[in-house]
Amino acid sequence: MAWTWFHKLGSPPYVYKLAATLTPWFAWIAAALMAYGLIGGLVISPADYQQGEGYRILYVHAPTAWMSLQVYVVMAVASAVALIWRIKVAHAVAAACGTMGATFTACALATGSLWGGPMWGTYWEWDPRIIFELVLLVQFLGYMGLRAAVDDTQRADRICAVLAVVGVINVPIIHYSVEWWNSLHQTASVMKLGSKPTMPLSMLMPLLSMFFGYVFLFGALLLTRLRAELLSRERSASWIRDVVRA
Amino acid sequence: MNGLIEYLDMGGYARYVWPAYVIVIAAIASNILMARRALRRAREAALRRVAAKGTSAEVPSQVGNAQ
Numbered sequence: 114m115a116w117t118w119f120h121k122l123g124s125p126p127y128v129y130k131l132a133a134t135l136t137p138w139f140a141w142i143a144a145a146l147m148a149y150g151l152i153g154g155l156v157i158s159p160a161d162y163q164q165g166e167g168y169r170i171l172y173v174h175a176p177t178a179w180m181s182l183q184v185y186v187v188m189a190v191a192s193a194v195a196l197i198w199r200i201k202v203a204h205a206v207a208a209a210c211g212t213m214g215a216t217f218t219a220c221a222l223a224t225g226s227l228w229g230g231p232m233w234g235t236y237w238e239w240d241p242r243i244i245f246e247l248v249l250l251v252q253f254l255g256y257m258g259l260r261a262a263v264d265d266t267q268r269a270d271r272i273c274a275v276l277a278v279v280g281v282i283n284v285p286i287i288h289y290s291v292e293w294w295n296s297l298h299q300t301a302s303v304m305k306l307g308s309k310p311t312m313p314l315s316m317l318m319p320l321l322s323m324f325f326g327y328v329f330l331f332g333a334l335l336l337t338r339l340r341a342e343l344l345s346r347e348r349s350a351s352w353i354r355d356v357v358r359a
Numbered sequence: 360m361n362g363l364i365e366y367l368d369m370g371g372y373a374r375y376v377w378p379a380y381v382i383v384i385a386a387i388a389s390n391i392l393m394a395r396r397a398l399r400r401a402r403e404a405a406l407r408r409v410a411a412k413g414t415s416a417e418v419p420s421q422v423g424n425a426q
Contacts, residue, residue: 340401
């Protein structure tokens with residue numbers, strides 16, 4: 114019976130109701146974490162000894178960049194689950210990811226450019242990590258475009274799922290790009306296996322708070338978009354009558 | 360007042376720091392609005408389908424690119 118929860122997650126009405134219940138919780142947790150992250154990052158944390166106040170872009174740049182990868186992983190895993198077990202809900206989850214992924218990726222590139230301006234002396238550099246992040250943006254946009262271009266939902270689901278799964282190769286490339294190639298980006302200072310973050314707590318706490326704030330924000334947005342997807346996919350289900358009129 | 364101006368100046372990095380925050384906050388706000396609008400439209404469409412025809416109504420629609 115341990116697998117009942119898994120089967121329930123394949124049931125659109127159950128997922129719809131669960132998403133509706135969870136969304137406000139995710140949203141409020143996100144708001145609280147991001148409020149602390151903003152105040153901590155902009156006011157409480159000290160200036161950097163090398164970059165002065167300019168380093169504060171970190172608090173919006175690093176979490177958006179992490180999230181761009183996370184959203185892609187969620188999209189790819191949902192696509193794989195959908196392909197392997199033929200679960201419709203999983204296709205809907207993947208479909209809900211596209212816009213948010215593109216947004217986070219574009220934000221990571223834009224804030225990175227604004228950070229690179231004063232610190233590296235250039236707004237744009239053909240740095241490995243930047244190139245592959247740009248590729249990620251193209252992947253998200255391509256995914257969305259492909260979905261919009263294929264009229265038949267089931268066909269669009271399958272084609273897009275394959276595209277998403279194949280494209281996941283770019284995620285480790287972006288993460289390890291700073292180690293594999295000479296990069297203007299610094300190597301990891303928070304997520305390093307087997308060692309502590311090389312960052313003082315007063316800087317790390319707001320950063321982690323922002324990061325988890327984004328995770329919950331993504332959760333709330335994903336659940337909202339998932340509900341929209343489920344409603345428009347279930348053409349003739351009687352449960353729609355219950356949930357929509359409720 | 361001077362303290363505030365000095366703070367807003369961000370040690371001379373104001374023109375990099377503030378646009379970065381504005382971009383991200385605007386992106387988050389627009390994503391929240393887009394997601395809510397997608398749900399509202401899907402609900403309205405579902406309501407119309409349910410109202411139009413009992414239990415089954417096969418209405419083709421753009422799925423997956425709901426904005």
